[in-house]
Amino acid sequence: MKILPLSAVAALLVLAACNSKPATPEVLDSNPDPMANTLANAAPVELPPAIKSEATLRCKDNSLLYVTFFQGDKQAVVRTKKDGTPTTLKSDVAGAPKTAEGGWSMTGTETNVTLTAPGKSAQICHA
Numbered sequence: 001m002k003i004l005p006l007s008a009v010a011a012l013l014v015l016a017a018c019n020s021k022p023a024t025p026e027v028l029d030s031n032p033d034p035m036a037n038t039l040a041n042a043a044p045v046e047l048p049p050a051i052k053s054e055a056t057l058r059c060k061d062n063s064l065l066y067v068t069f070f071q072g073d074k075q076a077v078v079r080t081k082k083d084g085t086p087t088t089l090k091s092d093v094a095g096a097p098k099t100a101e102g103g104w105s106m107t108g109t110e111t112n113v114t115l116t117a118p119g120k121s122a123q124i125c126h127a
Contacts, residue, residue: 049075055110057125065125069110074098076106078115 033039049070057065066084068077073094077086089098089106097107103118111127 053110055127057113057127059115059125060123065113065115067106067110067113078104078106080117 049072052069052071052073054066054068057067059065063080064082066079066082068086070076074092075088075090076098077088079086087100087104089100089104091098097105099105103116105116105122107114113125114122115125116122
């Protein structure tokens with residue numbers, strides 16, 4: 001009769017050993033990310049602004065101006081012909097004149113702008 005209780009205790013010990021789980025799961029990283037530290041210490045990335053509106057404006061000399069305005073009022077893309085070369089004008093502060101290399105300058109809103117193009121005097125354009 002003493003054999004039965006001893007065998008039951010032995011069986012319970014075997015089952016208890018099989019059912020043991022570590023306190024925290026073991027993670028094996030066999031393929032570490034070589035850029036992990038670089039990415040963790042990288043500066044935040046600023047996304048480009050979204051398009052706010054697009055306008056076709058008639059200028060004082062009867063020409064057309066195609067302008068794409070962006071959110072934040074710090075950037076605009078100007079084309080003097082419908083399929084012409086786009087020129088990106090930027091400013092550091094919203095509402096300040098937007099400029100680009102070569103002598104480009106623009107102030108105004110979606111309905112009324114003053115544009116200075118390279119080699120030309122400033123002209124007013126209206127929507």
